[in-house]
Amino acid sequence: MIVGDIGGTNVRFAIASTDNNGLPNLKHIWSSPSKHFVGFGDALEHFLTLASPNQNPIEGIFALAGPIDKNLVKLTNNSWTVRKDDLISRFGFERLVFMNDFAATARSIPELPPKAFKVLQTGDVSGILSARPTTAIAGAGTGLGQALLIANGPNKWTVLPTEGGHQPYAPLDKLEMEIHKTLKSILKYVSFEDICSGKGLENVYQALLKINGLEDKKLDAKSITEEASHGSLVAIQTCKFTANTLMNFIGNAVLSSGSWQGAVLAGGVSQHLKTYLGTESALEKFKNKGKMTQRMENVPLRLLIDPTAPLIGAASSN
Secondary structure: OEEEEEOOOEEEEEEEEEOOOOOEEEEEEEEEEHHHOOOHHHHHHHHHHHHOOOOOOOEEEEEEOOOOOOOEEEOOOOOOEEEHHHHHHHHOOOEEEEEEHHHHHHHHHHHOOHHHEEEEEOOOOOOOOOOOOEEEEEEEOOOEEEEEEEEEEOOEEEEEEEOHHHOEOOOOOHHHHHHHHHHHHHHOOOEHHHOOOHHHHHHHHHHHHHHOOOOOOOOOHHHHHHHHHOOOHHHHHHHHHHHHHHHHHHHHHHHHHOOOOOEEEEOHHHHHOHHHHOOHHHHHHHHOOHHHHHHHOOOOEEEEOOOOHHHHHHHHOO
């Protein structure tokens, strides 16, 4: 079986099988920036020439970053449109499944070992009783994904993907209000994704340059995090602000879903911000929820650091 993780920036494939313990096993893991290929089918064909040159796969499960339709997916932050019929015709799949990429990330959570995570808050769930424990997952990458993972019994899981990243951002203090005002003058509608994503880092950086009366300077998300590591004050402020807002977002997700058993942050941008996510100011944004603050202090919070997670999740959904 071939599994794929197709995001706004990168495409990843692997050949998946099941080990003796029933856990997914990946081989021939391959990734590339999607901009190197005209379309999804071209990227898949290139992978197959490397991993399976003499035989096309019979079965495929692809996790795609966009709303899933019956036959096609238009990627939200990528120009590709992926059509199931076209892939079946071109590659001869006997079974082909499309799923949301963040649903795949969420489904991977129970299959991954402890080393796949960095603990941000240990928490304590000993006093929590629930017939269907729920975990909130948020992922900052090219966009901002959100999903719920619900336990339905031993090794039985339901994933509910959402579009929570497009909820409106609500500022709480003076700096947040200034950034929100600056972004709103450009974007009209400011969502959490407009702050907590790769593009969000760029938005916040531009806003802070303007607020601080500094000369305009265009930097992409990777360059911003690199400048922060080299001591750039505006870049550091950008990373801190975005990390704190992301922690506020995942805290809100816990509240709205009742995910007292735990929460997980995922995504490439989250990993690049891991130094800032573990600070006291960031944890305060996660925990400080009025009358629910004490309860939020007991919610375990982890950062997913395994880049193969969506592939594992796709394989596990088989």
